[in-house]
Amino acid sequence: MKMLKPPREFLDGLKAVTPLVLGVASFAIAYGLLARKAGLSLFSLTLMSFLVFAGAAQFLTISMLISGTPFFLILFTTFVVNSRYFLMGASLGTYTRRWETKWQILLSFLLSDESYALTTSYFTKNDPNKYYQLGVSLGLYIEWIVFTVIGGLIGSFLGDPQTWGLDFALPATFIVILVPMIKTWKHTAVCLITAVFSIIGLVFLPTKWYIPFATVLGTMVGGMLESWKQK
Amino acid sequence: METEIIGLIIGIAVLTFFTRFTFAAILKKTMISEKWNKWMIYVPIAVFTTIIVPALLAPKEELEFSIQNEYLIAGIVALLIAYKTKNLVGTVIIGISIILLLRVLFGF
Secondary structure, three states: OOOOOOOHHHHHHHHHHHHHHHHHHHHHHHHHHHHHHOOOOHHHHHHHHHHOOOHHHHHHHHHHHHOOOOHHHHHHHHHHHHOHHHHHHHHHHHHHOOOOHHHHHHHHHOOOHHHHHHHHHHHHHOOOOHHHHHHHHHHHHHHHHHHHHHHHHHHHHOOOOOOOOHHHHHHHHHHHHHHHHOOOHHHHHHHHHHHHHHHHHHHHOOOOOHHHHHHHHHHHHHHHHHHHHHO | OHHHHHHHHHHHHHHHHHHHHHHHHHOOOOOOOHHHHHHHOHHHHHHHHHHHHHHHHOOOOOOOOOOOOHHHHHHHHHHHHHHHHOOHHHHHHHHHHHHHHHHHHHOO
């Protein structure tokens, strides 16, 4: 019997992930650990990595579950933060639109910020190859799940999160996600204005409504700054 | 509770897949303009700011704008470290250490 040999591009894709392994692993462990401390079972938190596979949305969900946010606001916020995938999907779509639907479904399900970055940079230099994208995506996916479970197991052995100061780990994680995004004065301005909106919403609106309030207004201010500059 | 959480996770998963697949499915020849790409960076900036700021300024639901608030102090330090290093593990560990130190030494 002949051994089924994976295409060379698939292995190239897997290899391309290696510089990201440490960074992705630390986020996955942090997610698993904090989700466990937030009261999610090992099953649920792993299921989330399996089905959702989006770090930012997963961390946001944990944080909102801890603070008792209604489910529909959790759905809204994760949808909003994931709306960036519309554009990533569109930009990759120009390369992938001739591929079979089953490939498009599989690769869309596995789309992440990291796989998008690696895949587009490869596609602009080489022939767009679905096996390359699959290698990148699957490498990241499997890593995300494995280290989620490890984080969840560590979390199961730690005691009360408050005594360990772990309640600060989530805000600190969000700070590490946010800070590298801020590259121009307009980004800084939107960050500061959104901060003010969130405080106003926190004080004057019913519980947790500051989240859609400040998110939508902050994004609109960003859009206005962009279009104002173009004139 | 477990069933509800699983329901929530499936809901998030469906919406997330929708965002990832929509344009792969409907895209014919349309290109998304550069302008939209620039707009999109403001979404995560606004979302994360909205989550971070109340977590630091109102850790117990009440606005607490004072140096007695250990989350605010640790948050400012974490911001500086994240800006300098962009390192997740370092920022989280130093941030947590500051929280614990303030609680143990000053009884925050």
